[in-house]
Amino acid sequence: MMLLNTIGNDLKRSTNRSFAITPEIQLLIALRYYATGAFQFVLGDHINVNKSTVCRVIKRVSKRIPSLRPLFIKMPENQIEKLVVQIGFYEMYNFPRVIGAIDCTHIRIQSPKSDIGEQFRNRKGYFSFNVQAVCNSKMDITNIVARWPGSVHDSTIFENSLLRARFENNEFEGCFLLGDGGYPCRNYLMTPLLNPTTNAELKYQKSQIGTRNIFERVFGVLKR
Template identity: 55%
Template sequence: MERIPRRYRGIRDRRNPYEIFDEEEFKMRFRFSKATILWLHELIGHDLEPTTRRRKSISAINKILITMRYLATGSFQQLVGDTVAVHKSTVCVVTKSVIQKIAQLKPQFIKMPNREELHNVQLKFYRKRRMPRVIGAIDCSHIRIESPGGPNAEIFRNRKGFFSINVQAVCDADLQIRNIVARWPGSVHDSTIFNDSSLCAHLERGEYENGFLLGDSGYACRPFLLTPVLNPRTAAEEAYNLSHRTTRNAIERCFGVLKRRFPCLSLGLRTKMNTT
């Protein structure tokens, strides 16, 4: 009987990106500066340090870099693993753990303006096109995914014909995301997502004083959510639509910047639904 030679399993050298790349090359590959990665490491690094003392265990900073490389390229995990000298299964485990830790920071960074911030947010929107009392621009964007399979797969197929998660976001005039809902299948309408959100309930209770959101014609016009006039007939309605369109454009640019920085969101996610 022919003996099959035993496969040699060596440990690949892992290069230090901080040493081999200058600031511009580093940011091109990981979408963030070295200082920002170190700041993120200060926030979540203590939860990512390896529990083993093996010499080749992956440090917290390298776990963050592996994750950022995956998010910044939208590539297959095997290609990411080859780039940073780890196996694709390691990339899968690392990215999931790091992204979970980042997501846990959401309450700290993604939140609607409080009473102290409200006036400043409204003022910045007003300076764009003289639209008063705006506290945010709202819209949804489809994030492409692979078919999740199973009997409910078709609910993820959107009106454009591909599988997706329909993500709702609200941003301010600086394109900072203030609210996000990322759990609805692609077939669900934008207005349904908003009506079911906690943000809608807060607005109905008048928690943001006299402020309102700007949405497109996919939403119903309400006292706290203004939409365009569908068939403007007067100069005043034309002026309102122009002001509305150019002010609400912030959310369109916000989604564009987000998908440009993290191409995995535009190319599509190939992970399991829970990870997605």
């Protein structure tokens, strides 16, 4: 209902026909398609709507939902929001001042056109997008970059991201991101040590890895 209240007006059709599909039914058609992956004619038969209409509805709703991204996928902006995120991470493995865990994952796709297809073949041999995301301790995704082909390295995506520029401009001064060994170590991006030996290094390593591993759960939930 929250989603309907947010985008419902944009789904209303300006028509005098008696059988225009309501925004609520349009949204339900799209959500059922996302959830089941059923063929569109099956969804149409289920509610007595033509397949072409189902296709248009799914396209219309699918364009409206991503437009809400700025409302839901955003880094903490003020000191209170930053503090809340930092406390959440600290309560996990005692790593201070963390406002995000960063990682990349490969989203499998079919091969694009032959002239660019090999750009999307990743190191594991299949075609994909390499998607970078940042999450908080509640497993909310707070930043995402989903436009790079699978052959591109994680660090390249980060170096060319707006997020890196924001950290370089001290928009998150005094705060850290946690990443794996695929990322460069920066004064705002903490990565694992190569060969920890001292007690302090071992404690850092355990805290860094334990805190960062929340992303394994985030990607697992997302892909399921």
